[in-house]
Amino acid sequence: MARRTRDDWTGVALRALAEGGVAAVAVEPLAARLGATKGSAYWHFPNREALLKATLERWEREHTEAVIEIVESVPEPLDKLRLLFATVLEHVEDSAVELAMLAAKDDPAVEPVLRRVTDRRIGYLEELFAELGFDADVAHQRAVLAYSVYLGQAQLLSSTPHVVKARRQLLEETLTAVVCRA
Amino acid sequence: MARRTRDDWTGVALRALAEGGVAAVAVEPLAARLGATKGSAYWHFPNREALLKATLERWEREHTEAVIEIVESVPEPLDKLRLLFATVLEHVEDSAVELAMLAAKDDPAVEPVLRRVTDRRIGYLEELFAELGFDADVAHQRAVLAYSVYLGQAQLLSSTPHVVKARRQLLEETLTAVVCRA
Protein backbone atom coordinates (compact mmCIF):
# COMPACT_ATOMS: atom_id res chain seq x y z
CA MET A 1 0.00 0.00 0.00
CA ALA A 2 1.08 3.55 -0.74
CA ARG A 3 2.77 5.69 1.88
CA ARG A 4 1.06 8.87 3.05
CA THR A 5 2.68 12.22 3.76
CA ARG A 6 1.71 14.89 6.23
CA ASP A 7 0.28 16.85 3.31
CA ASP A 8 -1.95 13.97 2.31
CA TRP A 9 -3.52 14.14 5.74
CA THR A 10 -3.95 17.92 5.85
CA GLY A 11 -5.31 17.65 2.31
CA VAL A 12 -8.23 15.39 3.16
CA ALA A 13 -8.62 17.29 6.39
CA LEU A 14 -9.09 20.50 4.44
CA ARG A 15 -11.78 18.96 2.31
CA ALA A 16 -13.52 17.53 5.34
CA LEU A 17 -13.22 20.88 7.09
CA ALA A 18 -14.93 22.66 4.22
CA GLU A 19 -17.68 20.08 3.95
CA GLY A 20 -18.43 19.25 7.55
CA GLY A 21 -16.73 21.80 9.76
CA VAL A 22 -14.14 21.31 12.45
CA ALA A 23 -15.96 18.30 13.86
CA ALA A 24 -15.47 16.51 10.57
CA VAL A 25 -11.71 16.64 11.00
CA ALA A 26 -11.78 13.31 12.81
CA VAL A 27 -9.02 10.80 12.46
CA GLU A 28 -11.02 7.70 11.73
CA PRO A 29 -13.23 9.09 8.95
CA LEU A 30 -10.23 10.78 7.35
CA ALA A 31 -8.33 7.53 7.45
CA ALA A 32 -11.22 5.87 5.64
CA ARG A 33 -11.12 8.54 2.92
CA LEU A 34 -7.41 8.01 2.50
CA GLY A 35 -7.74 4.26 2.39
CA ALA A 36 -5.49 4.11 5.43
CA THR A 37 -5.88 3.52 9.13
CA LYS A 38 -5.38 5.62 12.22
CA GLY A 39 -1.90 4.20 12.61
CA SER A 40 -0.73 6.49 9.83
CA ALA A 41 -2.32 9.60 11.31
CA TYR A 42 -0.82 9.02 14.72
CA TRP A 43 2.53 8.51 13.11
CA HIS A 44 2.52 11.91 11.37
CA PHE A 45 0.74 13.80 14.16
CA PRO A 46 0.84 13.38 17.93
CA ASN A 47 -2.93 13.73 18.21
CA ARG A 48 -6.06 14.96 16.50
CA GLU A 49 -5.57 18.55 17.67
CA ALA A 50 -2.15 18.71 16.01
CA LEU A 51 -3.62 17.49 12.75
CA LEU A 52 -6.31 20.16 12.94
CA LYS A 53 -3.76 22.83 13.76
CA ALA A 54 -1.56 21.85 10.84
CA THR A 55 -4.58 21.87 8.57
CA LEU A 56 -5.68 25.35 9.61
CA GLU A 57 -2.18 26.74 9.28
CA ARG A 58 -1.85 25.26 5.84
CA TRP A 59 -5.09 26.96 4.84
CA GLU A 60 -3.84 30.20 6.35
CA ARG A 61 -0.60 30.02 4.35
CA GLU A 62 -2.30 29.18 1.08
CA HIS A 63 -5.32 31.48 1.19
CA THR A 64 -4.75 34.60 3.24
CA GLU A 65 -2.33 36.54 1.08
CA ALA A 66 -3.47 35.15 -2.24
CA VAL A 67 -6.45 37.46 -2.69
CA ILE A 68 -4.56 40.51 -1.50
CA GLU A 69 -1.85 39.90 -4.08
CA ILE A 70 -4.40 39.62 -6.88
CA VAL A 71 -6.12 42.80 -5.78
CA GLU A 72 -2.89 44.74 -5.52
CA SER A 73 -2.30 44.25 -9.24
CA VAL A 74 -4.73 47.05 -10.12
CA PRO A 75 -3.83 50.69 -9.43
CA GLU A 76 -7.01 52.54 -8.40
CA PRO A 77 -8.07 51.94 -4.78
CA LEU A 78 -11.76 51.91 -5.67
CA ASP A 79 -11.12 49.29 -8.33
CA LYS A 80 -9.15 47.32 -5.77
CA LEU A 81 -12.11 47.33 -3.46
CA ARG A 82 -14.45 46.33 -6.27
CA LEU A 83 -12.15 43.53 -7.36
CA LEU A 84 -11.75 42.42 -3.76
CA PHE A 85 -15.47 42.11 -3.17
CA ALA A 86 -16.00 40.57 -6.57
CA THR A 87 -13.34 37.91 -6.12
CA VAL A 88 -14.33 37.07 -2.63
CA LEU A 89 -18.08 37.04 -3.17
CA GLU A 90 -18.03 35.29 -6.52
CA HIS A 91 -16.72 32.03 -5.16
CA VAL A 92 -18.17 32.33 -1.72
CA GLU A 93 -18.72 28.63 -2.24
CA ASP A 94 -15.16 27.93 -1.21
CA SER A 95 -15.10 30.24 1.75
CA ALA A 96 -16.56 27.28 3.57
CA VAL A 97 -13.39 26.92 5.60
CA GLU A 98 -13.85 30.41 6.98
CA LEU A 99 -17.37 29.71 8.05
CA ALA A 100 -16.21 26.49 9.62
CA MET A 101 -13.64 28.41 11.62
CA LEU A 102 -16.17 31.00 12.74
CA ALA A 103 -18.47 28.20 13.79
CA ALA A 104 -15.70 26.74 15.94
CA LYS A 105 -14.26 30.00 17.22
CA ASP A 106 -13.75 28.57 20.71
CA ASP A 107 -11.59 25.69 19.61
CA PRO A 108 -8.05 26.33 20.85
CA ALA A 109 -6.63 25.37 17.47
CA VAL A 110 -8.94 27.72 15.63
CA GLU A 111 -8.79 30.85 17.74
CA PRO A 112 -5.24 32.05 16.98
CA VAL A 113 -5.57 31.44 13.25
CA LEU A 114 -8.87 33.26 13.17
CA ARG A 115 -7.36 36.18 15.01
CA ARG A 116 -4.40 36.48 12.65
CA VAL A 117 -6.47 36.20 9.50
CA THR A 118 -9.06 38.70 10.69
CA ASP A 119 -6.43 41.22 11.76
CA ARG A 120 -4.59 40.92 8.49
CA ARG A 121 -7.69 41.40 6.37
CA ILE A 122 -9.13 44.29 8.32
CA GLY A 123 -5.71 45.88 8.36
CA TYR A 124 -5.55 45.67 4.59
CA LEU A 125 -9.03 47.10 4.24
CA GLU A 126 -7.99 49.99 6.46
CA GLU A 127 -5.17 50.77 4.05
CA LEU A 128 -7.56 50.72 1.14
CA PHE A 129 -9.97 53.12 2.79
CA ALA A 130 -7.09 55.37 3.78
CA GLU A 131 -6.03 55.44 0.13
CA LEU A 132 -9.57 56.44 -0.68
CA GLY A 133 -9.08 59.51 1.45
CA PHE A 134 -10.77 58.58 4.69
CA ASP A 135 -9.32 59.66 8.00
CA ALA A 136 -7.61 56.92 9.97
CA ASP A 137 -10.42 56.28 12.43
CA VAL A 138 -13.14 56.44 9.81
CA ALA A 139 -11.08 54.16 7.61
CA HIS A 140 -11.01 51.66 10.42
CA GLN A 141 -14.77 51.81 10.87
CA ARG A 142 -15.31 51.36 7.16
CA ALA A 143 -12.92 48.44 7.16
CA VAL A 144 -14.84 46.74 9.93
CA LEU A 145 -18.05 47.56 8.13
CA ALA A 146 -16.82 46.15 4.84
CA TYR A 147 -15.51 43.02 6.45
CA SER A 148 -18.80 42.57 8.28
CA VAL A 149 -20.63 42.76 4.97
CA TYR A 150 -18.37 40.11 3.58
CA LEU A 151 -18.80 37.77 6.53
CA GLY A 152 -22.54 38.29 6.67
CA GLN A 153 -22.98 37.80 2.97
CA ALA A 154 -20.90 34.65 3.03
CA GLN A 155 -23.14 33.36 5.80
CA LEU A 156 -26.28 34.23 3.91
CA LEU A 157 -25.08 32.66 0.69
CA SER A 158 -24.24 29.44 2.42
CA SER A 159 -27.14 29.19 4.85
CA THR A 160 -30.09 30.81 3.07
CA PRO A 161 -29.02 31.50 -0.50
CA HIS A 162 -32.58 32.07 -1.69
CA VAL A 163 -32.71 35.53 -0.11
CA VAL A 164 -29.88 36.80 -2.30
CA LYS A 165 -31.33 37.82 -5.64
CA ALA A 166 -29.12 39.74 -8.07
CA ARG A 167 -25.55 39.26 -6.95
CA ARG A 168 -24.07 41.58 -9.54
CA GLN A 169 -26.31 44.46 -8.52
CA LEU A 170 -25.86 43.65 -4.85
CA LEU A 171 -22.13 44.03 -5.34
CA GLU A 172 -22.57 47.55 -6.71
CA GLU A 173 -24.99 48.53 -3.95
CA THR A 174 -22.50 47.23 -1.42
CA LEU A 175 -19.69 49.25 -2.96
CA THR A 176 -21.56 52.52 -3.11
CA ALA A 177 -22.74 52.09 0.44
CA VAL A 178 -19.35 51.26 1.85
CA VAL A 179 -17.50 54.18 0.20
CA CYS A 180 -20.32 56.66 0.76
CA ARG A 181 -19.38 60.06 2.22
CA ALA A 182 -21.45 61.74 4.92
CA MET B 1 -37.73 14.75 43.46
CA ALA B 2 -39.41 17.56 41.51
CA ARG B 3 -41.20 16.90 38.26
CA ARG B 4 -39.98 18.52 35.04
CA THR B 5 -42.03 20.03 32.28
CA ARG B 6 -41.35 20.25 28.60
CA ASP B 7 -40.43 23.90 29.15
CA ASP B 8 -37.85 22.98 31.76
CA TRP B 9 -36.10 20.93 29.13
CA THR B 10 -36.26 23.50 26.35
CA GLY B 11 -35.10 26.03 28.92
CA VAL B 12 -31.82 24.34 29.74
CA ALA B 13 -31.52 23.41 26.10
CA LEU B 14 -31.69 27.07 25.16
CA ARG B 15 -28.94 27.95 27.57
CA ALA B 16 -26.80 25.09 26.36
CA LEU B 17 -27.49 26.10 22.77
CA ALA B 18 -26.29 29.64 23.40
CA GLU B 19 -23.20 28.48 25.24
CA GLY B 20 -22.08 25.48 23.27
CA GLY B 21 -24.00 25.40 20.02
CA VAL B 22 -26.29 22.75 18.65
CA ALA B 23 -23.94 19.97 19.69
CA ALA B 24 -24.36 21.01 23.30
CA VAL B 25 -28.03 20.18 23.14
CA ALA B 26 -27.34 16.63 24.22
CA VAL B 27 -29.70 14.71 26.41
CA GLU B 28 -27.29 13.40 29.02
CA PRO B 29 -25.51 16.67 29.84
CA LEU B 30 -28.83 18.51 29.96
CA ALA B 31 -30.19 15.91 32.32
CA ALA B 32 -27.20 16.49 34.56
CA ARG B 33 -27.89 20.24 34.58
CA LEU B 34 -31.49 19.61 35.49
CA GLY B 35 -30.58 17.19 38.22
CA ALA B 36 -32.56 14.57 36.36
CA THR B 37 -31.83 11.59 34.15
CA LYS B 38 -32.47 10.74 30.53
CA GLY B 39 -35.66 8.95 31.48
CA SER B 40 -37.36 12.31 31.89
CA ALA B 41 -36.19 13.62 28.53
CA TYR B 42 -37.34 10.58 26.63
CA TRP B 43 -40.68 10.85 28.35
CA HIS B 44 -41.29 14.42 27.16
CA PHE B 45 -39.67 14.03 23.74
CA PRO B 46 -39.46 11.06 21.40
CA ASN B 47 -35.77 11.69 20.72
CA ARG B 48 -33.01 14.25 20.85
CA GLU B 49 -33.96 15.80 17.51
CA ALA B 50 -37.46 16.55 18.76
CA LEU B 51 -36.04 18.26 21.83
CA LEU B 52 -33.79 20.37 19.63
CA LYS B 53 -36.67 21.22 17.32
CA ALA B 54 -38.89 22.27 20.20
CA THR B 55 -36.05 24.38 21.58
CA LEU B 56 -35.46 26.19 18.31
CA GLU B 57 -39.15 26.83 17.78
CA ARG B 58 -39.47 28.21 21.26
CA TRP B 59 -36.62 30.61 20.54
CA GLU B 60 -38.27 31.55 17.25
CA ARG B 61 -41.57 32.33 18.98
CA GLU B 62 -39.98 34.34 21.75
CA HIS B 63 -37.36 36.32 19.85
CA THR B 64 -38.29 36.89 16.23
CA GLU B 65 -41.16 39.33 16.55
CA ALA B 66 -40.04 40.93 19.77
CA VAL B 67 -37.50 43.31 18.25
CA ILE B 68 -39.78 44.25 15.39
CA GLU B 69 -42.52 45.23 17.81
CA ILE B 70 -40.16 47.42 19.79
CA VAL B 71 -38.89 49.12 16.65
CA GLU B 72 -42.39 49.73 15.30
CA SER B 73 -43.13 51.92 18.30
CA VAL B 74 -41.26 54.85 16.77
CA PRO B 75 -42.68 56.72 13.76
CA GLU B 76 -39.80 57.78 11.51
CA PRO B 77 -38.39 54.97 9.33
CA LEU B 78 -34.81 56.20 9.72
CA ASP B 79 -35.22 56.19 13.48
CA LYS B 80 -36.66 52.70 13.22
CA LEU B 81 -33.58 51.56 11.39
CA ARG B 82 -31.32 53.24 13.92
CA LEU B 83 -33.19 51.71 16.83
CA LEU B 84 -33.15 48.34 15.13
CA PHE B 85 -29.40 48.33 14.67
CA ALA B 86 -28.86 49.76 18.12
CA THR B 87 -31.02 47.18 19.87
CA VAL B 88 -29.65 44.29 17.96
CA LEU B 89 -26.00 45.27 18.11
CA GLU B 90 -26.00 46.45 21.71
CA HIS B 91 -26.70 43.05 23.15
CA VAL B 92 -25.04 41.05 20.46
CA GLU B 93 -23.96 38.99 23.40
CA ASP B 94 -27.26 37.16 23.41
CA SER B 95 -27.48 36.64 19.71
CA ALA B 96 -25.46 33.55 20.45
CA VAL B 97 -28.37 31.35 19.50
CA GLU B 98 -28.40 32.82 16.03
CA LEU B 99 -24.73 32.14 15.54
CA ALA B 100 -25.27 28.63 16.81
CA MET B 101 -27.96 28.11 14.21
CA LEU B 102 -25.83 29.51 11.42
CA ALA B 103 -23.04 27.22 12.53
CA ALA B 104 -25.38 24.25 12.23
CA LYS B 105 -27.23 25.34 9.14
CA ASP B 106 -27.27 21.80 7.72
CA ASP B 107 -29.00 20.26 10.68
CA PRO B 108 -32.50 19.23 9.59
CA ALA B 109 -33.98 20.75 12.74
CA VAL B 110 -32.21 24.06 12.19
CA GLU B 111 -32.72 24.66 8.51
CA PRO B 112 -36.45 25.45 8.42
CA VAL B 113 -36.29 27.74 11.44
CA LEU B 114 -33.34 29.57 9.99
CA ARG B 115 -35.17 30.01 6.73
CA ARG B 116 -38.30 31.41 8.35
CA VAL B 117 -36.42 33.81 10.62
CA THR B 118 -34.20 35.09 7.83
CA ASP B 119 -37.11 35.61 5.46
CA ARG B 120 -39.11 37.44 8.09
CA ARG B 121 -36.27 39.77 9.01
CA ILE B 122 -35.19 40.60 5.50
CA GLY B 123 -38.82 41.11 4.58
CA TYR B 124 -39.21 43.61 7.37
CA LEU B 125 -36.03 45.41 6.37
CA GLU B 126 -37.36 45.65 2.83
CA GLU B 127 -40.43 47.42 4.16
CA LEU B 128 -38.26 49.85 6.08
CA PHE B 129 -36.16 50.72 3.06
CA ALA B 130 -39.30 51.09 0.96
CA GLU B 131 -40.62 53.55 3.56
CA LEU B 132 -37.35 55.38 3.17
CA GLY B 133 -38.18 55.91 -0.49
CA PHE B 134 -36.12 53.25 -2.21
CA ASP B 135 -37.51 51.39 -5.20
CA ALA B 136 -38.60 47.84 -4.52
CA ASP B 137 -35.58 46.10 -5.99
CA VAL B 138 -33.11 48.52 -4.45
CA ALA B 139 -34.91 48.18 -1.14
CA HIS B 140 -34.38 44.46 -1.32
CA GLN B 141 -30.68 44.87 -2.02
CA ARG B 142 -30.33 47.28 0.88
CA ALA B 143 -32.20 44.88 3.12
CA VAL B 144 -29.85 42.06 2.25
CA LEU B 145 -26.95 44.44 2.71
CA ALA B 146 -28.16 45.60 6.11
CA TYR B 147 -28.83 42.10 7.29
CA SER B 148 -25.40 41.03 6.09
CA VAL B 149 -23.85 43.80 8.14
CA TYR B 150 -25.74 42.60 11.17
CA LEU B 151 -24.73 38.98 10.74
CA GLY B 152 -21.13 39.83 10.04
CA GLN B 153 -20.87 42.21 12.94
CA ALA B 154 -22.40 39.67 15.28
CA GLN B 155 -19.81 37.18 14.10
CA LEU B 156 -16.98 39.63 14.57
CA LEU B 157 -18.13 40.65 18.03
CA SER B 158 -18.31 37.08 19.16
CA SER B 159 -15.25 35.65 17.45
CA THR B 160 -12.72 38.49 17.34
CA PRO B 161 -14.13 41.35 19.43
CA HIS B 162 -10.79 43.15 19.61
CA VAL B 163 -11.12 44.42 16.04
CA VAL B 164 -14.25 46.40 16.87
CA LYS B 165 -13.20 49.70 18.38
CA ALA B 166 -15.89 52.37 18.89
CA ARG B 167 -19.23 50.67 18.68
CA ARG B 168 -21.25 53.84 18.93
CA GLN B 169 -19.43 55.45 16.03
CA LEU B 170 -19.51 52.24 14.07
CA LEU B 171 -23.27 52.23 14.39
CA GLU B 172 -23.51 55.68 12.82
CA GLU B 173 -21.10 54.79 10.04
CA THR B 174 -23.17 51.71 9.34
CA LEU B 175 -26.37 53.71 9.18
CA THR B 176 -25.07 56.39 6.85
CA ALA B 177 -23.60 53.75 4.58
CA VAL B 178 -26.70 51.64 4.41
CA VAL B 179 -29.10 54.50 3.61
CA CYS B 180 -26.68 56.27 1.28
CA ARG B 181 -28.07 57.46 -2.07
CA ALA B 182 -26.16 57.24 -5.37
Next chain:
DNA sequence: CGACCTCCATACGGGACCGTATGGTCCATT
Protein backbone atom coordinates in the same frame (compact mmCIF):
# COMPACT_ATOMS: atom_id res chain seq x y z
C1' DC C 1 22.60 -10.76 4.96
C1' DG C 2 21.30 -8.99 9.18
C1' DA C 3 20.39 -4.80 12.03
C1' DC C 4 17.66 -0.74 11.82
C1' DC C 5 14.55 2.72 10.88
C1' DT C 6 10.37 4.42 8.72
C1' DC C 7 5.75 3.96 8.06
C1' DC C 8 1.57 1.71 8.85
C1' DA C 9 -2.16 -2.17 9.99
C1' DT C 10 -4.37 -4.46 13.66
C1' DA C 11 -6.24 -4.78 17.93
C1' DC C 12 -7.54 -3.02 22.16
C1' DG C 13 -9.41 -0.13 25.99
C1' DG C 14 -11.45 3.86 27.02
C1' DG C 15 -15.29 7.98 26.94
C1' DA C 16 -19.31 10.43 25.38
C1' DC C 17 -23.58 10.14 23.69
C1' DC C 18 -28.08 7.88 21.76
C1' DG C 19 -32.01 5.23 22.50
C1' DT C 20 -34.65 1.19 24.85
C1' DA C 21 -36.37 -1.68 28.48
C1' DT C 22 -38.03 -2.17 32.81
C1' DG C 23 -39.64 -1.26 37.07
C1' DG C 24 -40.73 1.92 40.70
C1' DT C 25 -43.08 6.16 42.78
C1' DC C 26 -46.58 9.44 43.38
C1' DC C 27 -51.08 11.06 42.55
C1' DA C 28 -55.95 11.14 41.03
C1' DT C 29 -59.76 8.56 40.67
C1' DT C 30 -63.20 5.02 41.86
Next chain:
DNA sequence: AATGGACCATACGGTCCCGTATGGAGGTCG
Protein backbone atom coordinates in the same frame (compact mmCIF):
# COMPACT_ATOMS: atom_id res chain seq x y z
C1' DA D 1 -57.89 0.44 49.62
C1' DA D 2 -57.11 -0.69 44.97
C1' DT D 3 -56.21 0.70 40.16
C1' DG D 4 -54.41 3.10 36.46
C1' DG D 5 -51.66 6.62 34.44
C1' DA D 6 -48.09 10.19 34.52
C1' DC D 7 -43.39 10.74 35.40
C1' DC D 8 -38.82 9.26 36.17
C1' DA D 9 -34.44 6.37 37.87
C1' DT D 10 -31.58 2.58 36.65
C1' DA D 11 -29.41 -0.34 33.74
C1' DC D 12 -28.22 -1.91 29.42
C1' DG D 13 -26.58 -2.36 24.46
C1' DG D 14 -24.97 0.17 20.52
C1' DT D 15 -22.24 3.78 17.80
C1' DC D 16 -18.55 6.79 16.98
C1' DC D 17 -14.65 8.71 18.15
C1' DC D 18 -9.95 9.15 20.74
C1' DG D 19 -5.52 7.43 21.83
C1' DT D 20 -2.09 3.47 22.82
C1' DA D 21 0.35 -0.87 22.15
C1' DT D 22 2.39 -3.94 19.29
C1' DG D 23 4.11 -6.12 15.55
C1' DG D 24 5.09 -6.44 10.71
C1' DA D 25 6.43 -4.95 5.82
C1' DG D 26 9.69 -2.52 3.16
C1' DG D 27 13.62 0.07 2.34
C1' DT D 28 18.71 1.41 3.87
C1' DC D 29 23.20 0.75 5.29
C1' DG D 30 26.88 -1.50 7.50
